[in-house]
Structure formats: structure tokens, C-alpha cells
Amino acid sequence: xxxxxxxxxxxxxxxxxxxxxxxxxxxxxxxxxxxxxxxxxxxxxxxxxxxxxxxxxxxxxxxxxxxxxxxxxxxxxxxxxxxxxxxxxxxxxxxxxxxxxxxxxxxxxxxxxxxxx
Amino acid sequence: xxxxxxxxxxxxxxxxxxxxxxxxxxxxxxxxxxxxxxxxxxxxxxxxxxxxxxxxxxxxxxxxxxxxxxxxxxxxxxxxxxxxxxxxxxxxxxxxxxxxxxxxxxxxxxx
Numbered sequence: 168x169x170x171x172x173x174x175x176x177x178x179x180x181x182x183x184x185x186x187x188x189x190x191x192x193x194x195x196x197x198x199x200x201x202x203x204x205x206x207x208x209x210x211x212x213x214x215x216x217x218x219x220x221x222x223x224x225x226x227x228x229x230x231x232x233x234x235x236x237x238x239x240x241x242x243x244x245x246x247x248x249x250x251x252x253x254x255x256x257x258x259x260x261x262x263x264x265x266x267x268x269x270x271x272x273x274x275x276x277x278x279x280x281x282x283x284x
Numbered sequence: 285x286x287x288x289x290x291x292x293x294x295x296x297x298x299x300x301x302x303x304x305x306x307x308x309x310x311x312x313x314x315x316x317x318x319x320x321x322x323x324x325x326x327x328x329x330x331x332x333x334x335x336x337x338x339x340x341x342x343x344x345x346x347x348x349x350x351x352x353x354x355x356x357x358x359x360x361x362x363x364x365x366x367x368x369x370x371x372x373x374x375x376x377x378x379x380x381x382x383x384x385x386x387x388x389x390x391x392x393x394x395x
Contacts, residue, residue, distance in 0.1 A: 201382060210387040211328070211372070260327050271316065273374075273383055278327040 170194050171263045171276040179282045180251055188246045188279045190261030196241035197263040201273065202234075205258045217244040217261075251283045287311060288375050290386035298394050303360040305389050307373030310354070316376040317349055317356045318383065321369045328372055332358065363393040 170193040180186050190200055200217040215236050216224040223236035235247040248255055260278040264271060290307050297303045305319075316335055320328035332347040334340045334356065340347045346359040356375075360367055370390045374383040 211385045213382060213385075216382055258327075271376075272318070272330065272333055274330060275320075275327045 171261065171274050173259075173261060173276040173279050175279060176277060177280045177282075179284065181284055182252050183250055185247055185249045186251055186281060188248075188259055188261075188281075190244045190246070190263075190276050192242045192263045192265070195263075195265050197244075197265055198241065199264045200238060200244040201262045201264065202236060202244075202246050203260045203262065205260065205278075207258075211260070214246075248281065251281070253283045256281055256283045286386070287384045288373055288386040290371075290373050290389045292387060293390040294392055295389055296392045296394060297363050299363060299365060301363050301393075303363045303367065303391055303393070305358040305360075305371050305373075305391065306355060307357065307375075307386055308355045309373075309375045309384075311375070311377055312351075312354060314351075314354075314375045314377050317347070318374040318376075319345075319347060319356075319358045320372040320374060320385075321367075322372060322388065323369045331371075360391075363391075365393045365395050367391060368393050 172191045174189045198219050202214045203211045204214050205211050213226050214229045217236045217238040219238045219241050225231045238244040258278050258280050261276045262273045264273050288309050319332045321331050322328040334347040334349045344361045348357045370388040372388045373386040376383050
């Protein structure tokens with residue numbers, strides 16, 4: 168399966184600061200990446216679809232000006248949480264969509280745990 | 285009605301037993317179906333994918349798909365304590381589209 172990395176794996180920041188999370192596809196070129204958020208003991212929530220070379224598509228209720236997504240290359244997408252607040256503390260996970268063994272599958276990155284003090 | 289529904293559990297089975305996890309979906313045109321396993325504090329990992337009606341086996345795991353009844357299930361044979369995790373069902377309407385996830389079923393395998 169695809170190898171997907173995320174950096175950092177864990178970040179603690181003060182309220183009001185911005186945090187950038189990187190998602191890299193290590194072994195194939197990904198035209199589409201997805202960003203999810205998961206609060207403790209809750210289900211995955213899709214935030215946005217990141218398309219290489221174009222603007223991200225945000226899900227309803229997700230503030231695009233707060234969660235900036237850039238998909239600058241076929242192997243890198245970044246999520247920037249701007250002016251983070253404690254309620255933004257969550258587990259942020261990217262996924263890479265690609266063709267493996269002839270089928271289209273999503274593979275998850277290891278996630279980034281954000282804690283905003 | 286949620287697009288993808290799973291029993292939240294917890295589901296508890298003894299070691300060595302068969303664990304059966306079920307998932308129903310609302311969009312009859314869905315094309316691709318996936319099972320993910322998520323350990324506490326970790327990211328989900330793909331276990332199985334299934335695209336056509338019937339059974340698909342991979343080691344101790346068997347995925348079953350019934351498009352007419354709009355359900356997909358996951359059987360885990362010879363359950364081990366290491367199988368204790370939350371299992372997420374995911375459905376895609378098109379192969380290249382986004383996945384819709386269920387809320388997950390928590391499985392506990394007791395030694």
C-alpha cells in the first residue's frame with residue numbers, strides 16, 4: 168500500500184498561533200488528497216478535498232479561511248490552521264487516493280495531534 | 285438517516301471466536317467498500333476492500349457485500365486480543381470520489 172507521511176506528528180501551540188501540517192505521499196503521485204479531523208471518541212470528519220494545482224473543496228461547515236489547504240505538488244499537501252484556538256485541538260489526518268493493484272483506494276497518513284493551549 | 289451506519293458496539297467476543305461487524309449504506313449506487321481498523325490514538329489502516337457482490341477473503345478476514353440489501357460485513361475468524369480496535373466501514377459512490385465513513389464499531393477480544 169501507499170506510504171503516507173505527516174509532519175509533525177504532534178504539536179502543542181498557544182492560542183492565536185498558526186500551525187502548518189504537511190502530508191506527503193512517498194511512493195506515488197497523488198492528484199487528490201483528503202483532510203480529516205477526528206475528535207476523541209468520535210468519528211472521522213472530512214474537512215476538505217485537496218486537488219493538485221487547484222483550490223481545495225471544503226465540506227459544509229468548514230471555514231476555508233481558517234483551514235488553509237495548499238496542494239502544491241503531486242506529493243505534498245499542507246493544512247494550515249490559522250489563529251488556532253483550544254476548540255481546534257484534534258487529530259488531523261490526511262489520506263492519499265491512488266490506484267493500487269488496479270483499484271482506487273485511500274490510504275491514511277499517521278495523523279497529527281494538535282493541542283492548542 | 286446516516287449515509288453509512290454501523291453498530292457502535294462495543295462488541296465483545298472471546299479469543300478464538302468469530303467477530304462479525306456489519307455496515308449498511310443508503311446510496312444504492314455506491315461502488316466501492318472498505319474496512320479500516322483504528323487502534324486507540326492511531327490513524328486508521330486499510331484492512332479490506334470489496335467491489336462486487338459476494339465474499340472476499342484475506343487471511344483471517346472475510347468481507348461480504350450484498351448490494352441488493354445495501355450492506356457490507358466483515359468477519360474476523362480466530363479473533364485475537366490484538367484485533368481489539370475500532371473498525372470503520374467506508375463507502376465510495378464513485379471509484380475516484382471521496383469516502384463516507386461510518387462511526388465505527390468498537391471490538392474487544394477477551395483472552
